[in-house]
Amino acid sequence: MSKLISRAAFLRGALALGALGLAGKSIYERQSLLRQIPCRVLGPSRGLGHKLRDGVALLPGESKDSLQKKVLIIGAGIAGLSAAWWLKRNGFSDFVLIELEKHAGGNAASGRNEISAYPWGAHYVPLANEESKYVRLLFEELGIISSYDQQSLPLYNELYLCHEPQEKLFKDGSFQEGLVPKRGLQPKEKDELSRFFALVAELRSKIGKDSRPAFAIPLDQSSQDEEYLQLDRISMAEWLKENRFSTRPLLWYVNYCCRDDYGSSIDNVSAWAALHYFAGRRGKAGNAEMNSVVTWPEGNGFLVESLRKYSEEQIMTATLAARIIADGDRLETLCLKDAGGKELCIKSSALIFSAPRFLAQYLIQDHEKHNNADSKSLVYAPWLVANVSLRQVPSCRSELFAWDNVDYYSDSLGYVMATHQNISTRTGATVLTYYYPMSAEEPMLARRKLLNLDEKLWSEKIIADLERLNPGIRSDILSIDFWPWGHGMIRPSVGYIWGENRRKMKENSGQIFFAHSDMSGISNFEEAQYHGVEAAKAVLAKFGQS
Amino acid sequence: MTYPLLITAFIISTCGLIYELIAGTIASYLLGDSITQFSIVIGVYLFSMGVGSYLSRFIERNVVGTFIKVEMLVGLVGGCSAAGLFLLFEHVESFRILLYATVSLIGTLIGLEVPLLMRVLKDRLEFKDLVSQIFTFDYVGALIASLLFPLVLVPVLGLMRSSFLFGILNVVVALWTIHLFREELPWLRVLRASAYALIVLLVCGFAFSDKLMALSESSAFPDNIIYSTSTPYQRIVLTGNNRDFKLYLNGNLQFSSKDEYRYHEALIHPALASLKSPSEVLVLGGGDGLAVRELLKYPALKKIVLVDLDKKMTDLFSEPGLLSQLNQGSLRDPKVTVINQDAFVWLRGCKNKFDFIVVDFPDPSNFSLGKLYSDTFYRALKQVLKPEGLLVVQSTSPYYAKNSFWCVVNTLNQVGLQTTPYHAYVPSFGDWGYVLASNEAFKKADSYPPGLRYLSAAAFDQMLYFPDDMRPTVKAVNKLNNQALVHLFESEWSEYVEAH
């Protein structure tokens, strides 16, 4: 009898759980029946881009509108905008900057709705290193760095420094501060984490025989000692193995950082690149911790807007460069305006190419003759970004929200809260920017998936992900907008950063100067700006100005 | 008689499962983390059922009678469980103990019932039929319950009503069993009477569930609620009666009409009375108009600007009635301009400068309030303060949260202001702190306006003295990117709350 009862009891429990499931499911279904969350797929104009790949038939010169400028800059991403900034601040304004999209920004573009501004891609910049001269200069000009203290440490505008709490990690059922796993670790796991951070700290302070830091920002200023460069010839996964790192929390963390910064897993990025992320950031501030960052509701859209203002008259949006014909010192660039409606020919005597580097082969006539870099071998990591508008910050955990919120168990990178930097008392509504690097599959396959984005499927995936961190969040979602980045960022594959190919990529081809973060092999604000300014300097030098 | 008893098995199992689901839902509702709560509740419930089954062997005589008593007890405990848990949540030290005790009790009683029922039926059915039938009905009941609960009960009746309803059902089963066994039961009348009494009790509970629910909200407040409303920013609750009333924002006491004069006199007069010829004053927060009432005791003032986020709050305190009696209609005074905007945002766009600034925000209990105590905020304040002007900041209790209090002092110093901290005793708050800040050294007032009940030169001298137990042990500056104050405040107040 008692056996029967205990089985009965067990089954009863199972039933109760079933009921729980049913309750959940019925509520879930009712809600999704009652309300379809509006979804939109936005994103870079793909049609135009693919036109380029497939080759456009354009008539040369004469008949169309034409424009004569000393310099043409193609692509108003951070690199192009920075080139323009540099030209302008050196009193040079005989140039035009064309951008295929309706708005400047590229990967640092942003959007805005009734609730808040929010990023579509790049969303923060770490504290600037001492050698990051151009970053510091711009930060001073924009008041991001307001002054320097007695130890000549920069003092940052505290409205822009990421407010506390900066990062939270959801692991083992609750949130912890910071992204390095802390709670519930085995002694071995803890040891590995501290050994890793000790190693990184050592690398951070290393100076090479050429008196350059082992890892510098911009990376072209890094030491050329073989000791460090050889790290570029193995993957991060191999490096970790060689150094006997094997516990899950550490591997998770390192892999997370690689996916976060390079959109690729530890198997696909070189150890040099991965270590650069940890050991390269040496920026300090008189009024913030070392790992602080500057950020805005619209992410790096703030920097885009500030840079755009320098060259407002020179920027021409909705203009696609379709073909570049170089004839000695004379350059002719054929453009399509307003989604292909009009054609325009821009004549210039120098050109800064700050569109993604792989496009050069499609755009520049006979490019291979002048520059034998192999741009077909460049690998780009595809990303999916989604902005999720919420009626309110989920009430049960509202105070637990940080700027960056990460789930240990998810393939996504988590989400950033746009209203975090607001100084107004929160009324509740907010926008979450959700980041998903498609690092698990071949980039080609992933790009195809992005091209035919199934928004139903993805919105369910995102909601399920958010629900784990914030039970009940579904009913607060007002809308979800997607932004697929087919060629999100260049991947610092093994051997790329310090290999022959990148060196060739950077070489100018006649009067064409290349400036895009692709030329670094890692994609971030500092590198993009560096290449933009360097290209502008080369152009100024050509015209005898400096 | 056999079938009626089998139906009883069905009802019992339905009710049992419903109580379990109710307890699980309330636990996850009140304590959060639904998976953990549900698992534990189910575990405790099942285990208690085992205990009940085991205990059933000790019942030798009067099996039917015991069955009926158990049934009525289940009705009582289960029926009142939701109401009890909600009402007691605020009052018991450890809610978990109460919760698991309730669940165990219900589990044990339900665990007793099925074996007892089987024993009642054992002479009427063959063993194999008995087992098969009882469990069939038992499981069907469980299925019905699990379907009813999410689809009908929670959405239509709510948790409290559902639990009363099933309590009533349990007692009806008991009554029915009494009826079936009326020939052989001892104490028939007593049993019947108590069953009816229980039904009346539970029906009342069912009928007044709304009232009970309201009570469970208001039980968080010691007095009667006279008025309550929710705004986009906060929940405003007013309790008490005409003679003494209290205002709560998000459950935190803002003032008690009995002693708020102490708080507001101490906030305003030490600074304002010391100024030579003040004419323009800015009040940030303080939508209750009580600080403004004190300001209006200086006829020389020309202009008072009050910036408070919440329009509903300032409207409430402007309308004629109890509240504007308390602030003496201060918000309707022609000198006063009320601006409903976020203080920090407004401040950054403000072009005027003021002789005196009153900062009267809620305590820094969360990150968005913490921003209003940051050095960046104080820097913005300094921009709108005249060179010889003064500002005062309400800065939580230097007794309960001494490090928080001194953190405000440090933060004001950090932006280059000279500070004069002081504190006053306000009975309904405890020892309360203020920080006066200025560009030049502060000089005490020679005289105060007439008609003050608390503040005087002698009283203020006392306020300036900080005994040793109010001295800080940590030195911190509150910044947007460290929120040091919120962290300190949280740890200091939670220590205090836990200790009491």
Ligand SMILES: Cc1cc2nc3c(=O)[nH]c(=O)nc-3n(C[C@H](O)[C@H](O)[C@H](O)COP(=O)(O)OP(=O)(O)OC[C@H]3O[C@@H](n4cnc5c(N)ncnc54)[C@H](O)[C@@H]3O)c2cc1C
């Ligand atoms: C999802 C995501 C998140 C990121 N997060 C960060 C971050 O937090 N911090 C950070 O520092 N970096 C981040 N990055 C890296 C980011 O790529 C760089 O910071 C930087 O914005 C790159 O700038 P760029 O000018 O080199 O390139 P792009 O932004 O790629 O600019 C190239 C521009 O050229 C235009 N263009 C292309 N073809 C043509 C043509 N034929 N004619 C005219 N115009 C053309 C494009 O529209 C684009 O505007 C992120 C990137 C992604 C994808």
